[in-house]
Amino acid sequence: xxxxxxxxxxxxxxxxxxxxxxxxxxxxxxxxxxxxxxxxxxxxxxxxxxxxxxxxxxxxxxxxxxxxxxxxxxxxxxxxxxxxxxxxxxxxxxxxxxxxxxxxxxxxxxxxxxxxxxxxxxxxxxxxxxxxxxxxxxxxxxxxxxxxxxxxxxxxxxxxxxxxxxxxxxxxxxxxxxxxxxxxxxxxxxxxxxxxxxxxxxxxxxxxxxxxxxxxxxxxxxxxxxxxxxxxxxx
Numbered sequence: 283x284x285x286x287x288x289x290x291x292x293x294x295x296x297x298x299x300x301x302x303x304x305x306x307x308x309x310x311x312x313x314x315x316x317x318x319x320x321x322x323x324x325x326x327x328x329x330x331x332x333x334x335x336x337x338x339x340x341x342x343x344x345x346x347x348x349x350x351x352x353x354x355x356x357x358x359x360x361x362x363x364x365x366x367x368x369x370x371x372x373x374x375x376x377x378x379x380x381x382x383x384x385x386x387x388x389x390x391x392x393x394x395x396x397x398x399x400x401x402x403x404x405x406x407x408x409x410x411x412x413x414x415x416x417x418x419x420x421x422x423x424x425x426x427x428x429x430x431x432x433x434x435x436x437x438x439x440x441x442x443x444x445x446x447x448x449x450x451x452x453x454x455x456x457x458x459x460x461x462x463x464x465x466x467x468x469x470x471x472x473x474x475x476x477x478x479x480x481x482x483x484x485x486x487x488x489x490x491x492x493x494x495x496x497x498x499x500x501x502x503x504x505x506x507x508x509x510x511x512x513x514x515x516x517x
Contacts, residue, residue, distance in 0.1 A: 288330050292322040295397060299323055299346050303397065304370060304459050308413035320403040326390035333374065333388040341398035344372040348394020349467060351475055354386050365428065366452050366475045370460025375418050378404055391471050424456045441478055445486035446514035448476045453505050466502040
């Protein structure tokens with residue numbers, strides 16, 4: 283017998299989970315009440331797919347806790363990782379706006395709590411809430427800049443710089459407000475996101491710590507100099 287899907291395991295969010303959703307507090311009382319009543323939350327196990335290539339877009343998703351990755355598969359069968367999605371991330375608005383199927387997979391790298399807002403409520407908020415529109419526009423603008431930076435990272439053949447800039451993208455204060463200064467991530471998870479071996483990522487982290495840009499802590503990485511991470515180059 284197959285295990286229940288993530289959607290089948292969905293539940294109503296707790297008060298604590300609702301408090302961690304950044305755009306809810308921007309809404310009017312009536313819009314906030316409607317959105318909170320419509321939101322669903324699921325607990326994803328490692329490997330669970332939140333979005334699947336070719337599936338219809340029916341929810342706007344956000345990460346309450348945990349870590350997801352956005353990826354695709356190239357024509358020759360190689361996996362392409364676009365970005366990681368840490369706590370505070372909301373994603374998929376572009377696909378919903380175009381009413382398209384998903385062109386990427388979103389997969390949990392660790393046990394994660396994911397929220398979903400149904401597409402019909404997403405569209406109703408767009409039609410009547412100026413603060414919600416501003417939030418979505420900001421998301422789209424910041425994500426465009428993030429993906430331009432990701433293209434630059436892909437072309438960078440310096441492993442330490444790849445790790446530095448990939449880490450910097452995960453500390454984005456607008457797209458990922460739930461991260462703060464400490465990102466809970468293992469070296470293996472970072473290796474999956476960057477496309478390097480765990481051993482090579484470890485060497486890069488040691489170098490970045492020696493440069494005073496990060497602090498390596500048990501189960502995570504603390505950012506010390508975000509601007510330095512973004513512009514890091516090996517001399």
